[in-house]
Amino acid sequence: MKILKIIALVLLVAIVGIQFVPTTRNQSDTVPETDFMLVNNVPKTIQKKLEVSCYDCHSNNTQYPWYNKVQPVTWFLEGHIKEGKAELNFNEWDSLSARRKKSKLQSIIKQVESGEMPLSSYTLIHSDAKFSKEEANEIINFITQLKDSL
Amino acid sequence: MKKSKLSVGIIAIALVIFTVTSCKDNKQDEKSAKEDHSEMNHDNSDGHHDGEKKEMAMNGNGASQDILNDYFNLKDALVADDNAKAKDLGATLAKSLGNLDVSNYTDAQKADLKDIIEDAVEQSEHISKNDIDHQREHFKTLSNDVIDMVAITGTTTKLYEQFCPMYDGGSAWLSINEEVKNPYYGSKMLKCGKVQKEIN
Numbered sequence: 001m002k003i004l005k006i007i008a009l010v011l012l013v014a015i016v017g018i019q020f021v022p023t024t025r026n027q028s029d030t031v032p033e034t035d036f037m038l039v040n041n042v043p044k045t046i047q048k049k050l051e052v053s054c055y056d057c058h059s060n061n062t063q064y065p066w067y068n069k070v071q072p073v074t075w076f077l078e079g080h081i082k083e084g085k086a087e088l089n090f091n092e093w094d095s096l097s098a099r100r101k102k103s104k105l106q107s108i109i110k111q112v113e114s115g116e117m118p119l120s121s122y123t124l125i126h127s128d129a130k131f132s133k134e135e136a137n138e139i140i141n142f143i144t145q146l147k148d149s150l
Numbered sequence: 151m152k153k154s155k156l157s158v159g160i161i162a163i164a165l166v167i168f169t170v171t172s173c174k175d176n177k178q179d180e181k182s183a184k185e186d187h188s189e190m191n192h193d194n195s196d197g198h199h200d201g202e203k204k205e206m207a208m209n210g211n212g213a214s215q216d217i218l219n220d221y222f223n224l225k226d227a228l229v230a231d232d233n234a235k236a237k238d239l240g241a242t243l244a245k246s247l248g249n250l251d252v253s254n255y256t257d258a259q260k261a262d263l264k265d266i267i268e269d270a271v272e273q274s275e276h277i278s279k280n281d282i283d284h285q286r287e288h289f290k291t292l293s294n295d296v297i298d299m300v301a302i303t304g305t306t307t308k309l310y311e312q313f314c315p316m317y318d319g320g321s322a323w324l325s326i327n328e329e330v331k332n333p334y335y336g337s338k339m340l341k342c343g344k345v346q347k348e349i350n
Contacts, residue, residue: 099265099266099269099295099298100269103272103273106287106290106291107287110287114283
């Protein structure tokens with residue numbers, strides 16, 4: 001009994017303790033001129049959808065809900081954001097060459113088509129980030145058009 | 151019992167205070183935000199660092215023929231439905247792409263090649279760590295890159311540009327053999343496709 005209490009206390013201390021480990025916050029006040037939405041004519045509904053479903057990990061600005069400020073969730077997210085931005089950063093869209101844009105668009109189409117993006121671990125909590133079949137089709141059609149126009 | 155509880159409590163409080171004072175969360179936040187910024191600027195200023203790295207890589211003494219050989223090995227692994235082998239060969243190809251010597255080309259060609267290589271390396275890296283469906287998706291983009299590369303570098307051996315109208319709205323690849331063996335479908339539809347162009 002005594003041991004259990006001590007273990008519980010130690011765990012509590014550890015959980016409280018890791019809250020103070022510094023993390024890198026992915027936040028920015030400015031949207032650069034190279035942003036996907038600024039250089040492309042994106043319909044409002046698709047704009048909204050991309051912002052809600054993609055921008056948290058694929059831009060310089062993450063909308064953090066409160067629980068994302070709690071460790072160890074933050075660490076888990078930090079990894080995803082870093083990886084996501086390395087693959088594709090919508091904020092820096094226009095700095096890519098036409099070839100690179102085309103291949104990124106191709107990957108977006110494939111990822112949405114196969115349902116791999118948005119990640120299921122993300123939509124589990126952000127249910128509004130999920131794409132319905134129609135929404136997925138709408139996005140795929142738009143991205144395909146954009147790709148063909150390049 | 152009471153005593154030990156108390157002492158554990160004290161230790162807990164001490165630990166918390168220690169972590170708070172030693173980390174100074176706020177300051178750290180500012181600092182990391184700044185770091186983020188400088189990183190961003192880096193990226194925006196056309197990735198000076200990145201450019202340097204690529205420049206170095208591009209000044210290698212690799213020949214386009216090495217790239218083609220690695221590409222054909224990768225294609226054969228996909229024809230054979232061999233996911234593991236394709237992973238290894240994707241990594242090999244990423245390396246040989248980065249080694250391409252561009253010193254003998256015009257500035258415009260250098261810029262084109264750099265763009266092609268950058269894209270092809272990304273596709274190869276994806277191929278080196280994904281399942282076979284993904285590998286084939288990326289192989290399509292990779293093949294377009296390699297076809298564009300050959301248009302600039304030329305080739306010492308005769309190549310066949312082949313085309314499968316069924317895979318993803320039509321997809322091309324290169325082969326040294328005239329006989330069609332489809333890397334996008336493998337054993338499922340080995341013969342699907344035709345020669346659409348002879349190069350060299």
